[in-house]
Amino acid sequence: MKTKHIIIYGLLSFLIASGLGLYVYMQSRFQEQPDTTVQKYINTLQTKNYDEMYNLMTPESLQQSGMTKEQFVQKYQAIFDGMNVSSIEVDAGLPAPVADNKQQYTLNYSAQMNTFLGNIDKKYQMKLVQQDSDHGKTWRIEWQPALILPEMAQGDKVKVQILHPERGEIVDKDGYPLATKGTIYEWGIVPGKLGADDASKAASLTAISEYYNVPEEQIQKALKQSWVKDDYFVPIATTTDPTIPTELNGVSMQTKEVRNYPLGTAAAHLIGYVRQATAEDLEKDTEGYYSAQDWIGKAGLEQSMEKQLRGTKGGRIEIVDKTGKSKSIIAEHKAVDGEKITLTISSSVQRELYTTMSGNQDAGSAVMMNPTNGKLLALVSTPAYDPNKMVTGLSQAEWDAYSNDPNLPFTNRFTNRYAPGSVFKAITAAAGLTEKVTTPDKVHTIQGLQWRKDNSWGGYYVARVKDVLHVNMNDALIYSDNIYFAQEALEMGKAKFIEGIQKFGFGSNFGLDALYLKPSQYANKDHSTLDSEVLLADTAYGQGEMLMSPIHLAASFTPFITEGKLISPILFEDQAQNKKTPANTNIITADVANTVKSALLQVVENSGGTAHALADLPYQVAAKTGTAELKLAKGESGQENGFVITFDSNASFVLAAVVEKVNGRGGSHYVVNKLHPFLQQYK
Structure with missing residues (x-):
């Protein structure tokens, strides 16, 4: 009997020890590992999910940075959007423990960012710390500015400067310009100069509307924009006459550089015209070249030869300290002007x-x-349309005249x-x-x-x-x-x-x-x-x-x-x-x-x-x-x-x-x- 009891006690001890071992094994098996956090970080970086990225950082490092979650997200968005980062490819191995400390790991990785200046390759180092959470042990990342760009330190900013190329000219066989740079007059209103009271302001707007043949509602809409202040110039329309009658209170005139078509309607279907990029243009822009302020060819050779004419943007991405002094240039390229295209066309014959x-x-x-x-x-x-007005903007009456013309002036008949x-x-x-x-x-x-x-x-x-x-x-x-x-x-x-x-x-x-x-x-x-x-x-x-x-x-x-x-x-x-x-x-x-x-x-x-x-x-x-x-x-x-x-x-x-x-x-x-x-x- 004594021998039998010994055997039973031994068996129970073995089962208890095995169970404890299995429990410890299963706990370690299902406990979050450092590489899991690393993969989450890479995913948030590539998908620009900065809200989720914030949650992967240690509270201590975020507190030290002085950023709220909203500020964290805004910082990443401002930097990566400013650099026009379209994609990020990350090459990472496995995190390794710091010496014998099983609660701290480091990871060396590289990232290739596709920006408006091309690909930028950078090498990073990340520190991961094991911390307690509601679900047990978890791994978080010590945030530091160097996670944005390796050269960054506390207080640094990323300064982005875009250099726009000159659009290439289109000229005829003798070098006469068919599409070139020109200057127009743009009239507008300085609200603070319209009049001293509401009655005089209203009278001024009526006089301006009648003189320039622009609906008063259109002027009022422009003046109600959120950025408008009393001493700001608010552009309304273009004109060929820079003279401002003395009785028109509040009107001011500026010159504006635009694309110009010397032959006008005579070569409209051949040369085409440019317009500022629309939301649809930006959506179709798979290479991420254009911004809302860019001009893009919309018809004729301006459209079909857009890449040759537009040139290549240049710019500089640099890190500056809190005083604005440059610390490091991340990328820099000169703008490459668009090509000059010479046609066999004779302007006089055209x-x-x-x-x-x-x-x-x-x-x-x-x-x-x-x-x-x-x-x-x-x-x-x-018939043809006036490409110069397509650039500076058509009035509603002019647009209606084109749209209602049964001879279809936008149709290219050659x-x-x-x-x-x-x-x-x-x-x-x-x-x-x-x-x-x-x-x-x-x-x-x-x-x-x-x-x-x-x-x-x-x-x-x-x-x-x-x-x-x-x-x-x-x-x-x-x-x-x-x-x-x-x-x-x-x-x-x-x-x-x-x-x-x-x-x-x-x-x-x-x-x-x-x-x-x-x-x-x-x-x-x-x-x-x-x-x-x-x-x-x-x-x-x-x-x-x-x-x-x-x-x-x-x-x-x-x-x-x-x-x-x-x-x-x-x-x-x-x-x-x-x-x-x-x-x-x-x-x-x-x-x-x-x-x-x-x-x-x-x-x-x-x-x-x-x-x-x-x-x-x-x-x-x-x-x-x-x-x-x-x-x-x-x-x-x-x-x-x-x-x-x-x-x-x-x-x-x-x-x-x-x-x-x-x-x-x-x-x-x-x-x-x-x-x-x-x-x-x-x-």
């Missing part, structure tokens, strides 16, 4: 051509190009794609000559103004304007005969026709990404099919599903000027100087090119030619005209767009122009007459 095209408030476009080197000399779209109509017949003629289907003296006998191949076309037919019984290629180009070219295309067949026309630049935007230029098309599907004979016939005279931009139209006529070589349009002078021009290749033979050119000369010289009005110019030109009708079904009337493409015999220019809505105004003849004064004085 201005004159815009004046010509904008007459009668017409909607349209004109593109002038050097056909031998591809340099674009003018890119005009009408990149817009149109059905080209009969101007395309020159390309169909070149395709037929190349495929040996068309010859200059090949005659079609055509009766009447309408034609269809056979009964399989149902009620569909091709129409022409002039009833000529016997028609050859030259006649068809001179009189612009739809039926002749429809018949030629059917004789070529779909495959040969497509092979003949697609080499004229279809499917390409000529590298003009900066203009957001879409490639032209001859069919809606995959550019390889014309599904029916009717569509093939319509495409031959520039209708059907064909869409071409005025830029492409100008380029497509260059083979008739260069003995067969398609010249790609270029917009930037450095493309020509650095030989970065797109490939210019021979797409038709010199014989084919000269045959078509001879016919286009007759379009002007022949008394019955559709562009005969240009025959009296002081130099020789060739031309092709066309009218494209937009309608849903045969027999209906639709909007008519008139086209003219002309070039001089000396190969100094090719000009493509379109005017919308020429219904009842003479069709393409209206466009010819519109261009005549410009061409008369061009040379």
Whole structure:
């Protein structure tokens, strides 16, 4: 029995000891470890959760810093937001005990901060202390300023200075500025000078409102801003006249530096404009470059070439002591000014051509190009908006006028794609000559103004304007005969026709990404099919599903000027100087090119030619005209767009122009007459 009791007591002692050991083990197993606190700290740093970070610090170190929780959060936000820290990557190992002290650990770690000056790499040291908490033992961090930046000590501040680059200029081929730095007058009100009492102040505001044609409510709203004081200048609007009438109490004038567009409306769609960054711009800014005070391109080249024009911000991040004396420079970079962009555009040609095209408030476009080197000399779209007012601010009346204009002044028409109509017949003629289907003296006998191949076309037919019984290629180009070219295309067949026309630049935007230029098309599907004979016939005279931009139209006529070589349009002078021009290749033979050119000369010289009005110019030109009708079904009337493409015999220019809505105004003849004064004085 005694032996049995001894065994039982021994077993109980073993179980008690084991239980105590297991308890101690489990307590240590589930007790918070130093690396847990470290990971929480890293998470709060990377997510900018400074409230939670505050809770990870020892109360003693926070008390010593003299900061409340609100001040702690504000300090971190001010420093990291000021540095524009977009992300932080932390590389940390495991904390190690201080000597044999199991209640104190240190951790060496590195952090890479992505700031507005690029990446900043810093090495840190953190001290962790084990303390009692409501849930047992926990690990907290001894806070010190060096946890923000290693060089910081008590009382130090981080000073951030941003250096803004100069926005690059856009200039024409002769260096004339198209987008540059300018100065405007900005009028405003100093509230304390409006009058001595409420009645005189009210009278002053009424007089100011009437003189500057600004609603009194708008002025009152500006004066009620929270920052306004009696002796502050409160900007209201811009003006071209810096003179202040003596009877206007409280008005003051200042100059303001802004982006300026010397050609104004004449180059609005080409150059575009800048505006201050909006909340939407900042949301889309994945690189974190912009702030609310920055200017950003919103249209035209200002938008498409924003990165080249804006330059790169510079700045300095430094630590200063409580007296403001610099202690350490964390990062420093000079601002890099934006690039100066030189275009092939001629300001004088751009201005004159815009004046010509904008007459009668017409909607349209004109593109002038050097056909031998591809340099674009003018890119005009009408109607247009005033880019300078887009910078300084539109009044409500001005904005309403733009918004309600049925001709859509914000639409860029030189990149817009149109059905080209009969101007395309020159390309169909070149395709037929190349495929040996068309010859200059090949005659079609055509009766009447309408034609269809056979009964399989149902009620569909091709129409022409002039009833000529016997028609050859030259006649068809001179009189612009739809039926002749429809018949030629059917004789070529779909495959040969497509092979003949697609080499004229279809499917390409000529590298003009900066203009957001879409490639032209001859069919809606995959550019390889014309599904029916009717569509093939319509495409031959520039209708059907064909869409071409005025830029492409100008380029497509260059083979008739260069003995067969398609010249790609270029917009930037450095493309020509650095030989970065797109490939210019021979797409038709010199014989084919000269045959078509001879016919286009007759379009002007022949008394019955559709562009005969240009025959009296002081130099020789060739031309092709066309009218494209937009309608849903045969027999209906639709909007008519008139086209003219002309070039001089000396190969100094090719000009493509379109005017919308020429219904009842003479069709393409209206466009010819519109261009005549410009061409008369061009040379």
